[in-house]
Amino acid sequence: MDYLVTVLLPQLLHGLVFGAALGLLALGLTVIFGLLGVMNFAHGELFMMGAYAGVAVIGLTGSFWIALLAAPLIVGVIAAFTEAATLRPLYRREPLYGLILTFGLALVFREGIRQIFGGDMRRILPPFTGSTPLLGMTYPDYRLFLLAASSVILLAIWLFFTKTRAGIVVRAAVQDAEMLDGLGVDVRRVFTLTFAGSAALAALAGMLLAPVFTVYPYMGVEMILLAFIVVILGGMGSMGGSVVAAFAIGITQSLFSLWMNPQRVAIAIFGIMLIVLIVRPRGFFGREGVLE
Amino acid sequence: MKRLTWFVLFLAVAVSAVWVAAPAMSQSKVVKIGDLGSKVGVFEGYGKYQTMMMQMAVDELNAKGGVLGHKIEMISEDDDTKPAPAVRKAEKLILQDDVKLIVGAVSSGSTMAVMDVTRKHKTIHWNSVSCAEFMRTTKFHKYYFSNQPDSRMQANGLAKYMVDKMGRKVYIFYTDYAMGQSDGRQFKTALEKLGGEVVGVAGAPMDTKDFSPWFGAINQSGADVLFLAFAGADSLRLMTQLHSFGMTKKYRLAGIDCFLLQQDLQAIAEPMEGFVQLAHYSAYNPDKNMQAFNAKFKKRYNVDGNIMAGAYDAVLFWAAAAEKAKSFDADKVAAAQEGMCLDNTHIGRQCIRKEDHQVVMDMHLYQVKGGKNLPIATLKGKDTIGEPMVGKDPVEGFTWELKKKL
Secondary structure, rough: OOHHHHHHHHHHHHHHHHHHHHHHHHHHHHHHHEEEEEOOOOOHHHHHHHHHHHHHHHHHHHOOOOOOOOOHHHHHHHHHHHHHHHHHHHHHHHHHHHHHHHHHHHHHHHHHHHHHHOOOOOOOOOOOOOOOEOEEEEEEHHHHHHHHHHHHHHHHHHHHHHOOHHHHHHHHHHHHHHHHHHOOOOOOOOOOHHHHHHHOOOOHHHHHHHHHHOOOOOHHHHHHHHHHHHHHHHHHOOHHHHHHHHHHHHHHHHOOOOOOOHHHHHHHHHHHHHHHHHOOOOOOOOOOOOOO | HHHHHHHHHHHHHHHHHHHHHHHHHHHEEEEEEEEEEEEOOOOOOHHHHHHHHHHHHHHHHHHOOOOOOOEEEEEEOOOOHHHHHHHHHHHHHHHHHOOOOOOOOHHHHHHHHHHHHHHHOOOOOEEEOOHHHHHHOOOOOOOOOOOOHHHHHHHHHHHHHHHHHHHOEEEEEEEOHHHHHHHOOOOOOOOOOOOOOOEEEEEEEOOOOOOOHHHHHOOOOOEEEEEEEOHHHHHHHHHHHHOOOHHHHHOOEEOOOOOOOOHHHHEEEEEEEEOOOEEOOOOOOOOOHHHHHHHHHHHHHOOOOOOHHHHHHHHHHHHHHHOOOOHOOHHHHHHOOOEEEEEOOOOEEEEEEOOOOEEEEEEEEEEEOOOOOEEEEOOOOOOOOOOOOOOOOOOOOOOOOOOOOO
């Protein structure tokens, strides 16, 4: 019982907290893949830019909460312009073009941020610093908030895609953009708004995780690898799959840390991905043929 | 009239000659020294204070006429806390700037890399903060000197206190590069020798942002004491996170010499309450020499001094050795420094041991109370320095394997 409360339960909570935040990041990535057929290599940088936008807004207003609202908006607007200016002309080309473009965008965003803010590490202080006694252990309030906020946002996104007309239009665009175009829907606008929305989601994840991880130009590079694994495991283009895989990876990573050095857990996660890809190439919930 | 013409002509030639030669004469009266270390990033605090300490020593020496009639000029370089840039900057300092002394770097990994450069180019090299034991053992060379207590000295000083006063079951958590690995090796060996039990060891990469994945293993280890071998921003983050998970109250905490700078303590006074740290400097140490030095430093920079005071001493040792050798030649200065004693260091008289060029220094155990590092015990330098072991591994046959006690 003692082991459960003092060891297993906190690790499980770590996994849930990290999994929820990872889910936010991976969801945007999988939506962009589903919609554009492109693995967005710049997604980690959009995550990082969210944190830096937060640093800038907090510098101006002093408020974490204003920054939490403003950072996704700022990054969303930047992403909308980027999509219109760079990605749109490539939609009818081979996926490789999009891949190379987003790789280039990642470099531009990262170095741009470094030029503006410098390479130093920045900190965003959590809006509350206390801890809560929970089932015999102590857990930081901010991490509990992170879990709750991420879960609510994930639920809201699910409701958006399943219950609203706009969400259904996006899903239809993911399924068959040409048919949607034929039905009179402005598909270009749908693409731009979806890309901007996915970027805003990444930025929100960046802003929420900033008080835990601190802010630095390479923070997106470290996260995006895991987000790619989540998307592959969940099934390329499957939103539900991404959320399930994010929680699975978060919890696996956390529990494995009990028995091996967390530095080696990353290798184990890659091993799991390899096995899943060999046994079930389309991932947990992917449609057959997506990867082919 | 003819005589007057000749006199005026002579005067004009003499004045011109002096005017032409003056810059060259003044240039030949400058000797350069290099300040190498982290000026930004995880260890920036140490690097910035190193610069301040060295500058204070340089200004004091220049006010007294410099060294061998030469004005000292200091050149500072940032190594980005990485060995490769540290090597490039050290080569730049030696080959381009012609420095006669390098103080640095900050991280042990960088310092060891710089040692290869200073050995190759025969340049006096002082280390005033890097803790890894390898520098005065397997990596040692004749131009290298240190006034930073290394892992072995720290383990000799702190491990006994931990076992006697804090608890026998110790979990060692270290930063996974040269310094932390060295601390882990030395402390594990010392603790086991003293009858303590190391119930767990784990390393986290330098500049880790979230330490919580390691906390589960610590909590299941059954430790009484959590020994932490981290430094700089890593220590700040780790302590904040340990505190938010209730672990600063659950365990007795101890840490290494460079765990945190004096200045950082106030910001995390609550998480650090009760923390036992071995260190060779505290503004709250009543030692009259340390107090006098601290007052001097504070008057100049409006802030308390810290463990980087060793960089101040390093410049003084080098200058005194150059005066003694009557030369800036590295071989002669190195020979003069061997066994040298100096009375005006930040803690008064200190001597360099001839065999491994380590300064024999008294250290103190401090306990943090209300954000202040208060002394609780003094450790004599002769008791902690250990035998000279140039070219040997002090913990040969070491293994990270845990020896569980029944």
